[in-house]
Amino acid sequence: MEKTIKNTWSPTSWKEKTVKQLPTYSNSELLEENYSQLKGLPPLVTSWEIEALKAKLAEVSAGKSFLLQGGDCAESFDLVTSPKIVNMLKVMLQMSFILIHEMGVPVHRVGRIAGQYAKPRSNDFENVNGKEIHSYRGDLINRFEATEEARMPDSNRLIEGYHKAGLTLNFLRALADEGFADLRHPEQWEMDFMLNNEYYKEYEAMVDSITKAVRFMESISPTRVNNLQKADFYTSHEALNLYYDAAQTRQVPRKTGFFNLSAHMVWLGNRTRDLDGAHVEYFRGIQNPIGVKVGPPFTVDETLRLIETLNPTHEAGKIVLIGRFGKDKIEDQLPPLIRAIRKEGFPVVWSSDPMHGNTFSTEDAVKTRNFDHILEEIKSSFAIHRAEGSYLGGVHLEMTGDNVTECVGGAEGLNESGLGHNYETFCDPRLNYQQSLELAFLIAKEWKQSYL
Ligand code: PEP
Numbered sequence: 274m275e276k277t278i279k280n281t282w283s284p285t286s287w288k289e290k291t292v293k294q295l296p297t298y299s300n301s302e303l304l305e306e307n308y309s310q311l312k313g314l315p316p317l318v319t320s321w322e323i324e325a326l327k328a329k330l331a332e333v334s335a336g337k338s339f340l341l342q343g344g345d346c347a348e349s350f351d352l353v354t355s356p357k358i359v360n361m362l363k364v365m366l367q368m369s370f371i372l373i374h375e376m377g378v379p380v381h382r383v384g385r386i387a388g389q390y391a392k393p394r395s396n397d398f399e400n401v402n403g404k405e406i407h408s409y410r411g412d413l414i415n416r417f418e419a420t421e422e423a424r425m426p427d428s429n430r431l432i433e434g435y436h437k438a439g440l441t442l443n444f445l446r447a448l449a450d451e452g453f454a455d456l457r458h459p460e461q462w463e464m465d466f467m468l469n470n471e472y473y474k475e476y477e478a479m480v481d482s483i484t485k486a487v488r489f490m491e492s493i494s495p496t497r498v499n500n501l502q503k504a505d506f507y508t509s510h511e512a513l514n515l516y517y518d519a520a521q522t523r524q525v526p527r528k529t530g531f532f533n534l535s536a537h538m539v540w541l542g543n544r545t546r547d548l549d550g551a552h553v554e555y556f557r558g559i560q561n562p563i564g565v566k567v568g569p570p571f572t573v574d575e576t577l578r579l580i581e582t583l584n585p586t587h588e589a590g591k592i593v594l595i596g597r598f599g600k601d602k603i604e605d606q607l608p609p610l611i612r613a614i615r616k617e618g619f620p621v622v623w624s625s626d627p628m629h630g631n632t633f634s635t636e637d638a639v640k641t642r643n644f645d646h647i648l649e650e651i652k653s654s655f656a657i658h659r660a661e662g663s664y665l666g667g668v669h670l671e672m673t674g675d676n677v678t679e680c681v682g683g684a685e686g687l688n689e690s691g692l693g694h695n696y697e698t699f700c701d702p703r704l705n706y707q708q709s710l711e712l713a714f715l716i717a718k719e720w721k722q723s724y725l
């Protein structure tokens with residue numbers, strides 16, 4: 274039975290299933306045209322990069338390294354700019370240096386970048402001045418501006434998204450290849466914000482030690498530093514708009530199976546993981562590593578069946594299980610899941626998304642998250658894994674390299690009244706540059722307590 278099901282898979286077999294979170298495009302001819310054009314464009318990533326990431330994730334599942342996945346909640350086409358990309362890479366690299374330095378294991382960096390353009394929404398429509406208009410679903414589908422016209426799903430945006438992803442990736446590759454030596458240097462590390470943190474001295478000592486290590490290597494072995502400059506960095510997005518992902522899902526010479534060549538890793542969102550739905554049908558046929566978001570509402574049983582469906586051969590490095598329970602639910606919900614997965618012998622990478630279960634609105638209806646709640650979920654996650662004898666091998670964060678004011682708390686003490694200063698996000702609130710560095714430092718502390 275399983276075999277017949279597998280054999281009927283194709284990059285478009287999802288169309289036979291119920292598709293959630295994807296609006297219908299009113300111009301189906303244009304959609305067909307855009308789809309065919311996208312199918313013919315060159316791939317953004319290669320199958321060997323995808324396989325390399327999968328091999329690294331297999332190491333994570335064996336407890337030998339750590340996964341840092343993060344970036345915007347929703348990227349915007351208009352913000353495909355040099356400073357945004359530089360700042361994002363800078364903060365991810367600095368966070369990874371903190372983790373590597375403190376934990377002493379390799380850290381694999383995966384950005385929510387170069388394709389994170391499609392969003393699931395709670396409501397299909399939104400009422401603006403008495404008029405029902407489509408909700409904003411990310412730049413890959415419609416425009417943010419709150420007018421009826423801007424919000425109409427437009428399939429030309431599939432092509433625009435591909436181009437924007439390509440431009441982003443091109444610059445990321447160039448930076449990661451050569452241009453990032455200076456980001457390891459101390460002048461690039463902002464420190465003052467940590468003055469209010471009880472761990473300031475430790476943080477200062479760590480930055481100092483990273484600096485010395487860099488200087489030392491530069492003085493003894495310039496070629497080693499050259500090698501170090503090649504920061505490997507992978508891309509990921511939620512494969513939500515299946516037209517975009519399916520058009521870029523292809524076979525490659527001398528390899529079996531289909532690869533989604535739009536990103537190294539793609540993930541399945543918490544709202545589109547129904548076993549008989551279109552998204553699971555799509556995901557079960559691709560070779561890429563797959564992130565699976567798990568949080569309320571879910572059952573252990575359906576999660577086991579989902580993993581079995583997506584990874585029937587139990588390949589290590591294939592599934593990254595990203596828990597997003599919320600600080601108040603994790604204690605009840607994570608332990609039984611860990612036990613059940615261990616019992617089945619599934620080799621998953623366990624990752625924690627402490628963002629999506631901890632969103633709330635202020636009295637002024639500003640969507641935010643509290644740094645302390647985020648940290649609390651991270652701490653609980655480590656404590657639970659430690660108690661269960663399991664390895665928490667990654668985190669999944671919404672963050673930016675810019676000085677935005679979207680999440681409250683952290684050492685610099687942003688409060689609700691300060692949220693208006695620089696609130697930029699198109700979707701969920703992100704950690705800013707300083708909050709991200711601080712969290713990396715605190716994550717490393719938790720990891721060390723658990724696994725050293
Ligand atoms: C997201 O990662 O932006 C997201 C929508 O997450 P989730 O599917 O976990 O709600």
Ligand code: CO
Nearest residue numbers: 346671700701
């Ligand atoms: Co989000």
